[in-house]
Each structure stands twice: as C-alpha cells, then as structure tokens.
Amino acid sequence: MKLLVKTIIKAVFLLLIFCGMPVQAVDRIPWEQLDSEQQEILERLKDTWDELPPERQHRLQKKASKWQQLPADERERMQERMERWRSLTPEQREKIRARYQHFKSLPPEEQKQLLERRRWFQKLPEEERKRIRSQWENMTPEQRQAWREQHRLLPGQRQKLRQYMENLSPEERHEFRKKLHELEPDERREMIKEIINN
Numbered sequence: 001m002k003l004l005v006k007t008i009i010k011a012v013f014l015l016l017i018f019c020g021m022p023v024q025a026v027d028r029i030p031w032e033q034l035d036s037e038q039q040e041i042l043e044r045l046k047d048t049w050d051e052l053p054p055e056r057q058h059r060l061q062k063k064a065s066k067w068q069q070l071p072a073d074e075r076e077r078m079q080e081r082m083e084r085w086r087s088l089t090p091e092q093r094e095k096i097r098a099r100y101q102h103f104k105s106l107p108p109e110e111q112k113q114l115l116e117r118r119r120w121f122q123k124l125p126e127e128e129r130k131r132i133r134s135q136w137e138n139m140t141p142e143q144r145q146a147w148r149e150q151h152r153l154l155p156g157q158r159q160k161l162r163q164y165m166e167n168l169s170p171e172e173r174h175e176f177r178k179k180l181h182e183l184e185p186d187e188r189r190e191m192i193k194e195i196i197n198n
Helices: 002-019 038-039 043-051 054-069 072-087 091-103 108-123 128-139 141-151 155-166 168-184 185-197
Strands: none
Touching: 038 043, 054 072, 091 108, 108 141, 155 185, 168 185
C-alpha cells in the first residue's frame, strides 16, 4: 500500500513539473532560408511569407519538400489539377467541398465502394465515359433517383456480389463490369439476382 501511495505521489509530482514547463514555440522560417526550388514552388506566397504563422510556414516548407521528391509526371498531373481547381467558380468549389464532406461522413464500407466505382469508371475508354456522363446529365433528378433505387443492393446481396467478383481475375472482373453496364436495367437486375441466388 505504501508503495502504491509513493508511486502516485511521484507521478503527480512529475505531472506538475511537466505541466509547468513552457511549450516550445515553433520558430519562423525566413524566406531566405528556403532553398531555391522551395522558393520557386512557394513563389506566390513570397510577399506574405513573413506574415504567415510559423506553423503554416513549416507545413508549406514540408509540402514543398515533398513536391520536390515527386516524379515529373506526377507533378505535372497535380499542376493540371490545381489549374482546374483555380479555374472553378467559388460555387463550384463549394459544391465539391460539400460532396467531399458528404463522402467523408459515409461509413467506410460505402466509401470503399464509391472509390472502387470511381476507379472502374476512370479505367473506361474516354468515349464510354462521355457517353455515360451524357446519359446521366440528361436524366431528371427523379430519373436519377429511380436509377439509384433500381441498382441499390441490400448489404447481404452486396456481400455475395463482392465475393463473386473477388473470385474473378482482374480481366474477368473488367469484362463482367463492362457487360453489366451494357445491359438494360431489367437484364442487369436479373443477372445480379442469378449470381446472388447461386
């Protein structure tokens, strides 16, 4: 019992010592301290650099360092994305942010499914993606909702379909998805029911 009391007293004493210690502040980074490539990457911030909080300066320097390590093709792709983002209207950006927040609020399983669908869609030939987008954009909100309802699977059905898909090779999986997409909604539902019921 005495040992327990002594241990608690020591722990409280150490806690008081550490709680009383000042928190070490993050130092500012002078613009001249950045290497030339970092300065080039962060050029847009040069005039306001000294006004940024030290924590933000450190984050930006770290991101600039990561950027330097990326392969050239990856940097080019990211620059194109940034240019697209800058070209959006504030309303478009807000809509994207809202969709992202909605996505983050979904359960992990649903997030995974959406990411898989997106990857599948990105792998389609450009003409096919344009056709699908056009078809979707020409639907009324009611038609879109009806389409979602028609293609919604119950969790148990989704799991069976996923197991079926996991047993296919990547090529077979691609062909299966392609075939599903080409079918009329009623035919698609029948094909999925057949798989789920086997």
